[in-house]
Amino acid sequence: DSDLPLDLHADENMRADSSDLEHLADVVMRDSVKHQLNASHCVALSTRPESDIDRIASKVAAAGITITALPQTNLFLQQRGISTEPARAITPVQRLRHNGVVVAAGADNLQDPFNLVGRGDPLEIASLLMVSTHVTALQATQMITSDAHLAVHGEASSLSINQPANFVATPAANIRESIAMGPPDRIVVYGGVVLDNQIRNRK
Structure with missing residues (x-):
């Protein structure tokens, strides 16, 4: 139902x-x-x-x-x-x-x-x-x-122009590196709004 x-x-x-x-x-x-x-x-x-x-x-x-x-x-x-x-x-x-x-x-x-x-x-x-x-x-x-x-x-x-974006951004040179390294620093965007900006490796 x-x-x-x-x-x-x-x-x-x-x-x-x-x-x-x-x-x-x-x-x-x-x-x-x-x-x-x-x-x-x-x-x-x-x-x-x-x-x-x-x-x-x-x-x-x-x-x-x-x-x-x-x-x-x-x-x-x-x-x-x-x-x-x-x-x-x-x-x-x-x-x-x-x-x-x-x-x-x-x-x-x-x-x-x-x-x-x-x-x-x-x-x-x-x-x-x-x-x-x-x-x-x-x-x-x-x-x-x-x-x-x-x-x-x-x-x-x-991802389309002028449409709310949903994605996760990682500090990597390419997709393979992102998968291989699994970096903890990530920016989470949902509906065009930044939900979480996880910066864990600050010096």
Whole structure:
């Protein structure tokens, strides 16, 4: 009734027969669901053959479902205790994006039994994405910014002339350096207003 976007935790396991995401896409298309839906985790998809991933990703894209990768929790939690070389417990970001799926990234557990580390920093998530999924710095940044906005609000966000701006500025030469260094000094602007000017390294 509130017309709020809905986030569903799907396929948070490493079973190749797990089919939450595909079932969700089938239901959305069968019933012509118009509600903004996001599926988080989706790590079981990484155990499927590439042809299966492409088939399911095409359904997800057609259904308009966004996906949020949660690398910190899933890389820590799934496959623990496996003595052989474990599969990577993260959704197949590259194949999903290749098939037109909007893939955001975030964190759902911070310093708890399911993930002992984490500080709620999107730049930390971007760094993990680059290491675990081989996306570029630009792609990782898109996943924690504009794609995350689309997953939450159901619409794209961009910087436009004469429009209120939403962004975080860091003292870095480029995006890669910002992700690599995770500088604590940040200026947060929301709706064109400076909300926080965090200067922690004053001498």
